[in-house]
Amino acid sequence: MHSHPSGLRASFTALVLGLAAAAAGAQGFPTKPVTLVVPFPPGGSSDVLARALTEKLSQSLGQPVIVDSRPGAGATLGAAYVATAKPDGYTLLMGAVHHAIATSVYKKLPYDFERSFAPVTTVALVPNVLAVNTNSPVTDVKGLVAEAKAAKDKLAFGSNGNGTLQHLVGTQFASMSGIELLHVPYKGSAPLTTDLLGGQVYMSFDTITPVVPFIRSGKLRALAVTTAKRSSTLPEVPTLAEAGLKDFDQGTWFGVLAPAGTPKEVVTRLNTEMVKIIQSPEFRKRMEDIGAEPVGNSPEQMASQIHDDTAKYARLVKEAKVAID
CATH class of the missing domain: 3.40.190.150 (Bordetella uptake gene, domain 1)
Incomplete structure (x- = not known):
């Protein structure tokens, strides 16, 4: 009469060791x-x-x-x-x-x-921040919407690619403002910023990071930020919600x-x-x-x-x- 088949004991031991190894793995993480x-x-x-x-x-x-x-x-x-x-x-x-x-x-x-x-x-x-070239006469969102409505050709906004957040923020901004804008996709923020500075596109909805130096040096003008709260980097710039686009938060x-x-x-x-x-x-x-x-x-x-x-x-x-x- 043997009370414990050794196979069962071995598998039980393996299970205990496995659990111990898993616990040790988390405790010892990372080992590389x-x-x-x-x-x-x-x-x-x-x-x-x-x-x-x-x-x-x-x-x-x-x-x-x-x-x-x-x-x-x-x-x-x-x-x-x-x-x-x-x-x-x-x-x-x-x-x-x-x-x-x-x-x-x-x-x-x-x-x-x-x-x-x-x-x-x-x-x-x-x-993200709605920015225009400082050569533009527009100083706020209301002015931009009026300008877009009066323009013969659609005003262009640049983004860092089709289907990016900037593209969608731009289309949402246009539909909420009741205007039509022309979307120009770029391969990234660097070429987009160059063209915004050069006046090839009228506005962009890029993240703050690439445009902040130009906003500070007076080459670009920030009209609004796209988040629910103002940015601590540009505290004087209103949110799109404050500018009249209710609940805008991107x-x-x-x-x-x-x-x-x-x-x-x-x-x-x-x-x-x-x-x-x-x-x-x-x-x-x-x-x-x-x-x-x-x-x-x-x-x-x-x-x-x-x-x-x-x-x-x-x-x-x-x-x-x-x-x-």
């Missing part, structure tokens, strides 16, 4: 370098945010945190790469509002932004996501460390320099924000009639 994939070209807001965050994160995690640039296909290439990475917390994505928009813009995406990722935290919100948020299935303890550890950094005075100062408002919310709050935005932009994409194969 962590990679933060930035799916945008270097030099933009996402890149600046990623570097400000990873510098401090390397210290608090005790492992190098490496920024890996993988731009392309409207920021969806880098997202697809992280979606299929091992869900262990070592490969993360610097996601953005662009990804919530891409869900409706691209007919075929190799991932589902709501299901393929585990949100960690929203790092910051960068307001901004470019950036946040960190892990692949879906990443252990909850690992997500919690990453969230705790990142929120500490985001709320530090030093990080806040760096954000002010680029016109960003630090956030640092919970994974649940970030998930619900993504959910709401996905629905909101699906409506705007339909209105703007944008589709990319």
